[in-house]
Amino acid sequence: MSKESRATLKDVARASGVSTATVSFVLNDTPGQTIPETTRDRVREAARDLGYTPHRLARALREGSSRVVLLKLGDLRPGHSLDGFVTGMRHELWRHDYTLVVHPGGADRAALAELVATLAPRAVVDLARPYQGDVGDGETEGSDGGWTDGLAAHTMTQLTYLAERGHANVAFAVPGEAAAGGLAALRLRYAREAWSAVGAGDLHRVSVATGSASTADALRNLRGMHPEVSAVAAFDDEAAFRVLAAMADLDLSAPGDLAVIGFDDGPYGALWRPSLTSVHIDGEGFGRQAARAALGIEPQEPAAPTSVVVQRGST
Amino acid sequence: MSKESRATLKDVARASGVSTATVSFVLNDTPGQTIPETTRDRVREAARDLGYTPHRLARALREGSSRVVLLKLGDLRPGHSLDGFVTGMRHELWRHDYTLVVHPGGADRAALAELVATLAPRAVVDLARPYQGDVGDGETEGSDGGWTDGLAAHTMTQLTYLAERGHANVAFAVPGEAAAGGLAALRLRYAREAWSAVGAGDLHRVSVATGSASTADALRNLRGMHPEVSAVAAFDDEAAFRVLAAMADLDLSAPGDLAVIGFDDGPYGALWRPSLTSVHIDGEGFGRQAARAALGIEPQEPAAPTSVVVQRGST
DNA sequence: AGTGTCCACTTATTCGATTTAGTGATGCTC
DNA sequence: GAGCATCACTAAATCGAATAAGTGGACACT
Numbered sequence: 001m002s003k004e005s006r007a008t009l010k011d012v013a014r015a016s017g018v019s020t021a022t023v024s025f026v027l028n029d030t031p032g033q034t035i036p037e038t039t040r041d042r043v044r045e046a047a048r049d050l051g052y053t054p055h056r057l058a059r060a061l062r063e064g065s066s067r068v069v070l071l072k073l074g075d076l077r078p079g080h081s082l083d084g085f086v087t088g089m090r091h092e093l094w095r096h097d098y099t100l101v102v103h104p105g106g107a108d109r110a111a112l113a114e115l116v117a118t119l120a121p122r123a124v125v126d127l128a129r130p131y132q133g134d135v136g137d138g139e140t141e142g143s144d145g146g147w148t149d150g151l152a153a154h155t156m157t158q159l160t161y162l163a164e165r166g167h168a169n170v171a172f173a174v175p176g177e178a179a180a181g182g183l184a185a186l187r188l189r190y191a192r193e194a195w196s197a198v199g200a201g202d203l204h205r206v207s208v209a210t211g212s213a214s215t216a217d218a219l220r221n222l223r224g225m226h227p228e229v230s231a232v233a234a235f236d237d238e239a240a241f242r243v244l245a246a247m248a249d250l251d252l253s254a255p256g257d258l259a260v261i262g263f264d265d266g267p268y269g270a271l272w273r274p275s276l277t278s279v280h281i282d283g284e285g286f287g288r289q290a291a292r293a294a295l296g297i298e299p300q301e302p303a304a305p306t307s308v309v310v311q312r313g314s315t
Numbered sequence: 316m317s318k319e320s321r322a323t324l325k326d327v328a329r330a331s332g333v334s335t336a337t338v339s340f341v342l343n344d345t346p347g348q349t350i351p352e353t354t355r356d357r358v359r360e361a362a363r364d365l366g367y368t369p370h371r372l373a374r375a376l377r378e379g380s381s382r383v384v385l386l387k388l389g390d391l392r393p394g395h396s397l398d399g400f401v402t403g404m405r406h407e408l409w410r411h412d413y414t415l416v417v418h419p420g421g422a423d424r425a426a427l428a429e430l431v432a433t434l435a436p437r438a439v440v441d442l443a444r445p446y447q448g449d450v451g452d453g454e455t456e457g458s459d460g461g462w463t464d465g466l467a468a469h470t471m472t473q474l475t476y477l478a479e480r481g482h483a484n485v486a487f488a489v490p491g492e493a494a495a496g497g498l499a500a501l502r503l504r505y506a507r508e509a510w511s512a513v514g515a516g517d518l519h520r521v522s523v524a525t526g527s528a529s530t531a532d533a534l535r536n537l538r539g540m541h542p543e544v545s546a547v548a549a550f551d552d553e554a555a556f557r558v559l560a561a562m563a564d565l566d567l568s569a570p571g572d573l574a575v576i577g578f579d580d581g582p583y584g585a586l587w588r589p590s591l592t593s594v595h596i597d598g599e600g601f602g603r604q605a606a607r608a609a610l611g612i613e614p615q616e617p618a619a620p621t622s623v624v625v626q627r628g629s630t
Numbered sequence: 631a632g633t634g635t636c637c638a639c640t641t642a643t644t645c646g647a648t649t650t651a652g653t654g655a656t657g658c659t660c
Numbered sequence: 661g662a663g664c665a666t667c668a669c670t671a672a673a674t675c676g677a678a679t680a681a682g683t684g685g686a687c688a689c690t
Contacts, residue, residue: 008677018638018639020640020678021641021642021679023677033638036638055676056434057372059677060677061644099433103417104419111405114409119434241583241586245587267553268556268583271560272587273560273563273588323647324647325646325647336670336672343648348668350667350668351668376674377647377649
């Protein structure tokens with residue numbers, strides 16, 4: 001393992017008295033090759049003794065791509081179910097002898113191209129892709145294992161909760177800045193669809209910006225025009241916090257004046273005052289699916305991973 | 316650029332009427348090689364026309380390691396100056412024709428080993444290393460470009476602010492859970508050193524845990540034993556939020572009853588009520604230094620990148 | 631006896647770039 | 661005009677593994 005000299009195929013071949021080809025056949029279980037068990041054992045033992053590990057770069061050069069899957073996160077911020085997604089994906093890939101490389105970078109196209117060129121990954125999974133209209137350069141691409149479909153289901157979870165608690169007219173809070181971009185539009189669309197299925201009244205849209213003053217304005221405006229709105233479903237926990245902060249400025253309190261529910265249960269929800277009810281998403285299951293999709297393997301667990309509401313003080 | 320056939324060195328050689336060796340010499344500006352400008356131009360033009368890009372895997376195989384630097388984040392959570400650090404590091408590496416790969420994983424040794432084996436990076440920078448006693452396997456390692464030294468300076472910034480605002484006796488809030496581990500101990504040590512240099516009175520330690528009840532207990536306890544404490548400096552913003560949450564439970568308000576200052580200015584500080592004063596750190600400068608250190612280049616900017624206090628409502 | 635079929639392997643090529651060790655031609659010096 | 665250096669290159673080895681195409685021997689079948 002140390003620096004001075006790692007064992008190569010050739011070393012193993014020499015040690016076991018066969019050619020490198022035979023060693024390769026044995027270690028890779030290459031089909032269509034007739035090699036007696038005794039020889040196989042000899043080779044495998046030699047490999048073990050020498051601590052042989054295939055040189056991934058050499059293999060990748062020969063095979064045309066390395067056993068790496070690149071995950072591009074885009075603008076998605078962590079602290080979300082994303083962590084679980086990554087963990088799940090890493091695990092499933094590992095089971096198939098692949099490695100996950102995560103690229104957090106957002107819009108920087110050049111950095112991604114660099115990375116793709118350097119790693120020559122087997123597949124690139126872009127979680128942000130579904131939210132952008134354009135398809136990019138059409139390079140190596142991969143499915144997201146149902147992440148987007150899941151989004152619709154989780155949005156449904158969020159709004160069903162409000163409907164069941166007796167709220168008829170609600171608002172959906174989307175971040176004001178462009179960063180959230182297509183994702184916000186998508187979530188809003190899903191929210192509308194969900195509400196028309198489970199809700200009794202209307203679903204309005206509030207934009208919550210970074211400056212708390214403008215959010216307070218938006219909120220006051222909403223309550224002026226639609227006093228019947230009794231709950232807010234937020235794009236994510238941060239958007240929910242903005243709503244709560246603006247409410248504090250307006251001397252409103254949750255859940256009395258307005259119930260607030262976040263999305264994707266971040267670490268701060270339990271700390272806020274009032275503590276924030278949110279939707280907790282099982283990212284790991286999706287991560288595993290995404291891994292299988294990237295490698296072109298059949299999906300394994302047809303039971304769709306689910307989301308649940310974590311109830312706290314804000315509703 | 317598309318899939319069917321990328322140009323290789325050989326193609327460029329054929330197109331410009333020289334051997335692959337010459338092409339390589341020209342494109343890499345190999346020193347000690349006498350090649351007339353006319354030939355060089357011919358080669359470069361052919362390379363441009365064919366859209367030649369060196370195959371990184373092949374190059375890495377030959378050179379023994381790929382032009383990649385692996386950054387291991389350990390337990391450090393984003394939303395901190397860490398983002399800037401990564402950006403700065405990526406940029407500086409890019410200038411030297413290197414690529415940054417970020418490994419967010421925490422304790423998972425196997426995953427890191429996988430990654431190192433797969434990428435064969437030129438260097439591994441482990442930001443968590445300085446906080447752990449052990450030195451690991453002693454594989455490829457790299458300095459952190461003064462990140463740890465900076466920590467001492469930033470802690471000084473945090474405590475100097477409190478001293479200048481007239482606080483004599485303060486407490487330092489560290490997270491209760493093991494996750495923060497060595498980093499918390501390090502910060503505390505730096506805080507003690509800082510306070511003995513700039514503070515008038517004592518520096519106490521409060522442990523803030525995940526459950527808000529226990530944090531409230533700790534806080535009540537502290538105020539019982541040391542009623543003269545007038546300010547809390549927190550390990551990070553999250554620890555500060557825990558203090559603020561516990562204060563709310565105890566019917567105390569900041570900054571009246573207790574001033575609170577966070578560390579590493581996260582995105583939620585401005586949203587909290589009261590909004591949180593924090594220390595903003597210039598991560599990019601450190602990232603650039605770390606990049607240069609990893610490549611073994613002389614540091615460029617001797618002027619140490621600095622930290623500043625962002626003042627908000629909690630102090 | 632000749633042909634064919636497995637078996638158990640090996641040889642040699644390939645992936646694409648880097649680099650060492652040349653080689654033929656020219657010019658310069660003594 | 662012999663000796664030597666310099667120029668402008670090239671041939672071939674190398675990195676480590678994967679694999680297509682053999683190769684010699686044992687055995688069966690007709």
